[in-house]
Amino acid sequence: MSAELDALYQEIILDHYKNPHHKGLRGDPSADGTVEVHHVNPTCGDEVTLRVHLEEADGVLRVQDVSYDAVGCSISQASTSVMTDLVIGKPVEEAMGVHEVFLTLMQGKGSVEPDEEVLEDGIAFAGVAKFPARVKCALLGWMAWKDATSQSMTTTAQGGDDD
């Protein structure tokens, strides 16, 4: 009984839950090209407000910062924290790749072997994939990040056209 719970609530998850990384909103979404999104899980009410700041240097678009304010369960909070660790500083293309790998893991119903090279602390969520009701929790922050990043890229692209 406890083993089943322990498969879900890995120590890594509980650590991130109690001490979330990169939490708090930074940047000004109206001023400096930071994009802010607000995502909710309508079935349970979990919410995240998330900001993404992308910056281009040497022709490579990078995730300069991801900041957030969120309320929700241990899984959604820890997952968002782990996500920021994984994408901040990475080229957008590579970060999108990590997102894909995490998504595949979550949608695999427990049959996907997690790749620690890519997902680092994210492998702790492998157990969540066996709890269908919790997959949405684990994806809340990731989906918000992808949405904000895509919006930011569109804005950047449009800005480029205007010049």
Added chain:
Amino acid sequence: MEGLLPDLEVVRKDFPILGRTTADGLPLVYLDSANTSQKPQVVIDAMVDHLERHNANVARAMHLLGAEATEAFEGGRDKVAAFIGAPERDEVIFTKNASEALNLVAQTLGLEGAHRVGPGDVVVTTEMEHHSNIVPWQMLTQRTGAELRWFTFDEAGQLDLSQVDELITERTKVVTFTWVSNMLGTVNPVAELTRRAHEVGAIVVVDASQAAPQLPIDLAAMPVEERPDVVVFTGHKVVGPTGIGVLWGRRSLLEELPPFLGGGEMIETVTMERSTYAGLPHKFEAGTPPIVEAVGLGAAVDYLAGLGMEAVHAHEQAITAYALEGLGTVPGLRVLGPLDATQRGGAISFELAGVHPHDVAQVLDVRGIAVRAGHHCARPAHAKFGVQSSTRMSSYVYTTPGEIDALVEALHYTRDYFKVG
């Protein structure tokens, strides 16, 4: 324990699902009845028998099965009418669920009739409603230019009735509220609010989704000035099937309202230019109705009537009092709503300091205990308490004190598991 249903073990045997176990072989502790109730064998059998032996469309098939199906369907209506003491059986309209019933009223009130809601009019609801008794009224007032106002509630989960004079005025066309709150458990003063609303000529719409399962309701016995004009509830919370809801409405009001949906069954004659409409109840039942569901619902309310709604209510109160006492032993647990079991319904929402409701529900689920975690479709009410969600246990006729003990023990375990306190 006083107040429990005398044949509780027999009652439990009526519900086959209670005999199953979890994947780990644990007994099922179902404490989510405010979400949906379990079904007794008699309801399941009535529906199966109907499908096996009497299935046909109703009110139009001129053959043996058609006649039997019509009789069974209309028999369901008679049973529901008796269950709520409807002054007339034709005032009972079958809908898809309680939400559709509320939408039916809110939509048609914006169209025509002496109570038509228009610009400058006021619709009053409350802050403790289920979303289904907020959103349809937002849609109505936004469409018609009317104003939506609401009663707030206090820390103890009671409506602030000092707002009555301010909210219920000559401008007020509709007053709507829940009889029993699905989140707080609060039982609202139906007679008093209805009398005040009627004094200004407003109509009263009551959401009885949580009341119908646990309180004896006798509409005909209510003084007319204290009797709501519309009462709605859903079938699946009164041990009936999903897919069927009930709208009871005062005949004179229902006759004044235009049809909601157009289609078969709700007409008298149709030409290509125009149609005339059927009388009550068929005017509001366009298309093939939920036939087998009506049969199941009829069996369900008969089952509850057999237990006796006074006895059901006493059982709920006994279990609720026992649960409130048990929950009180869990450190860091705060009940959101009234603490006096005699003044409330059987749904108890609570928060557990340091553990999110999802995580509470997950730990309980692993131990075979089913509760609900989330906002219970009552986000505004949660916001009032400064929380975004809660855990809710809700009992019913089959709930035992032993199941409450299992819940309380599991909540202590949950705190240990998440190392709080």
